[in-house]
Amino acid sequence: MIELLTRSDLVRDANLIGGRWLPSASGRTFAVANPANGDTLARIPDSHAADARAATDAAHAAFPAWRARLPRERAEILRCWHALIVANTEDLARLMSSEQGKPLAEARGEVAYGAGYVAWFADEAAHVHGDILPPQQRGKRMTAVKEPVGIVAAITPWNFPLAMIARKIAPALAAGCVVVAKPAEDTPLTALALALLAQEAGVPDGVLNVIAASRESGIEAVADWLEDSRVRKITFTGSTAVGKLLARDSARTLKKLSLELGGNAPFIVFEDADLSAAVDGVIAAKFRNGGQTCVCPNRVYVHASVYDRFASMLAERVGALKVAAAADPSAQIGPMINARAVEKIARHVDHAVERGAKVLTGGRRLSELGDNFYAPTVLVDASSDMLFCNEETFGPVAPLFSFDDEAEVIRTANDTPYGLAAYFYTQDMRRIERVSAALEAGVIGVNEGAVSSEAAPFGGIKESGYGREGSRYGLDDYLAIKYVCQGGLA
């Protein structure tokens, strides 16, 4: 598919540092592969600490001029970037599908979704207000102004190669910050293409720097940012385990942190739910991106009185999902990102089956399609001793648990260290109020499975992290409040 790009120059084989496209300082490269068939898509720089340092130097040099720009000038550049992303939707979608595996229709949707954050923060850039504070003494004026925090290091995962990095870069640039970024090892090409479009949109040299790295080298590169006191903020999306490491290691230079981490979302179907809407909700929330989303339900709780009916309705829909490589226009589920991901899914399903779960559909690798394919799966008779309850499965598997009453299911739904998303379906207004308030999550879907939007504050509580992306709150994470007390005015 990558050979079908209208603009072949969007496939970058270099880092963007200080406005120049450079190889890694060591000259080393690594291969980016298509997860559907293992074919190499490109060889790109394998960056280490020296490259990270060069990116920070470039950002440091660019910061004074960028922060001094008028907000509407920054907004104009972001608008231009948005227009270029939209204009190149088809190429970006093909690139993303090639390196990540998601079906082309989903990749197009992600381009629109990611671009939405750029447009949103272009508007927000011009709406950063401070305050004149109520005077406490004559002759003094107290004001609170908001300033960019400085150099932001953005570290992103592979599951949304465009949206996750766009929703960090856009608010950072809008706020007047400068960025050094490292996308995931598996999906760096989309991020590099975005960086080229940002450059074409007029983002000045050094304001956005993107380096690519394989896993081990990337850890070394990020470590350099963690140690560097010029880097004032880390914005990270990824697993809770890595988020904790970053929180620990950034403490030495006490950086501001935003952590968008893993989830283990419950999805509750009450006895009065519209069952076919709830099935649609599970399909949207669980099976998008092959179940590789942080907000996807890991545990589906269904009231005992509707359990069998719901299970067979869901199994019928899931069994009909078309699994194929992204290049196949009819694909609804693509390959998983890599062999490790498939092994984890198989481990969760096998563990559940050993403890009494029954497979209604799926439950096996699809080796006939390739090493990284797993069949969309519905399991019934799931129980709390199964791995789904403690770990993110990150695959197309919906385990169904049965429950009898509301208090019990809320207790069980909250019985997890995570708190990112939670969903429930009911037609009872009072229950909507009660359950929304009782569920411990940063994002709640009520009779709705598709919850993400640039206009909404996205983020978790508990071990799913802190900070919010999107909405008017999303800019706050990139701003520091400065209080100015001016005396002698009487």
Ligand code: NAP
């Ligand atoms: P991950 O392993 O934590 O990796 C995320 C990023 O951190 C990648 O760029 C990765 O580089 C890098 N990294 C890994 N180990 C590191 C270390 N020791 N030091 C510094 N950087 C390190 O997560 P993932 O597997 O890519 O993504 C899946 C996870 O992301 C899931 O848990 C999912 O729930 C979460 N997620 C959360 C959100 C949200 O908004 N809350 C959204 C999407 C995904 P490499 O790729 O080279 O390993």
